[in-house]
Amino acid sequence: MLSIDSLSYRYTAATAPALDGISLTIPATGIYGLLGPNGAGKTTLISLIAGLLNLSTGHIGLDGQPLAAARAARPRAIALVPQDYAFYPMLTTQENLRFFGGTLGLTRSALDEQVAHVIAFARLEQVVGKRAEQLSGGLRRRLNLAIGLLGKPQLLLLDEPTVGVDPQSRHFLLESIAALPAAGTTVVYTSHYMEEVEAICQRIAIIDQGRLLAEGTLEDILHSPLPLLEIHLDAPLPPPLADRYSAQAIGNRKYRRELPSAADLPRVLDELASHGCPVRDLSFGQHNLEQVFMRLTNRSLRD
Template identity: 40%
Template sequence: MLDVRAISKRFGHVQAVRELSFQVAPGETYGLLGPNGAGKSTAISVIAGLLVPDDGDVHVHGERITTRSTAARGAIGLVPQEVAVYPDLTARENLRFFGRLYGLAGADLDARVDEVLEVIGLTERAGDRSSEFSGGMNRRLNIGIGLLHRPQLLILDEPTVGVDPQSRNAILDSVEQLSGAGMAVLYTTHYMEEAERLCDRIGIIDEGRLQAEGTRRELTTSIGERDTIRIEASGHLEAAALAIQGIDGVVEATSADGSIRVLAVDAGAVIAEAIAIVSGDGGNVSSVEIAQPDLEAVFLHLTGKALRD
């Protein structure tokens, strides 16, 4: 659905985006994860046809995107980082206004407005002015505007910045539903937990360049990170740890202070057999903890700095 081919963009002496390439398939949520100033919003502006790249190009559904390509840009729903709604209009009036700009009219417009209000959870507040809404509610309305014309690709640029936890969760729920319905979603964020929750694949971007991409598991595995299992138990733990060491997928197993620490490629694939070994040797398992490596560790490894630096 989206094919970004080696785009670059410079502003004076600042190279905002450097030969950025990636693809997004229908029904996939692709996350661009990086700190503020990494080049995410500039990349979004180029992809949406708002900025002309210095090099490279962008194709949506096979059509090349330019600042003049009306038809190709019509396949995109853009939700900018800054909220773009009219405060003196109600939620329904905002949606009807932007729907008419998209070319919707009559019964189709009315039905689509009702559908979008349901998706963004504002049906009961449809008659209230957006000036009366919280920041999170206005961000949900902002997403609704981007959905009105049934885009094939939805671009969300930092949609949860500055919102309360309840609204943030509602936004994330909505995004999950959209990708599940077959829409391609490009999602930029500097929140690691959002990328881990929503995204099928993640591109880590820093200083305008794509540093790595893949699923969370692929990214953490690529830097040698492993799952950690901690089994607290009584019994012959040294012998149990030695036996666990022989399980396929276990990198290391050691015992100390009434527990066994296991490093594994995939904790889910070995946990049952490890517990069975401890219990089968007369041990009594009191607790099990699993810790998986996160994207913060990947980002630190690739860039030498924390995600929020």
């Protein structure tokens, strides 16, 4: 439903483009994860979809319509929940919700109904009369999310929605977001927390330095086309073995090498044991997102 084609974007006076030829298709009713380290171009991509930046190169379409036309026809179709607490600290929870509902053009009865709906959805009943500046980090995140849902958006853009919240609130937020596609809302979820993305996203795009590095279902992304063995040893790998294995040091006594078949694994473990290098832990074949990202960019997602 959201198609992005050859999208490039360069900020004024920037030396490198923030986005460089990105093409994606985000299907309806699902949660689409947009992963990348800080400065990768996630927020720029979100800002272009939200209409905060003007499109210069490439095309974005919503349900087959160019984005600008789709936004003009259905102004509430796309909602952005920014990373900042984008509401009024001096207003109460209820006043904030009524204000943003009003700016969406909601009339009295529809406004009452939608405000009540999002209060229930984000479980803000206990704090409706409390000023936003007095809310905890988790409640502020919930209010931020609730505001985004006031217009019953078809596409919800979430920019790092769980930054700075306690584990309970994070769990609640993730559960709530995971429930959104069932109510007909497609979610684009940007984050650099891989566990979150692994937990709730059906499809993922990994971008870095404005380029798309990988795109597909979570399974596709995590499946390593090249069986890699990552081992964590109790002692440094002796040089002769390191040469023979063509192993790459990836951390403190951590090494990575290609291993064509799982059948070779017992032999490798025996050799290591005989050289006085017991294995502390290892992974083979299926990788987590951090490892995939490391493999693709030689950088950590949290850089």
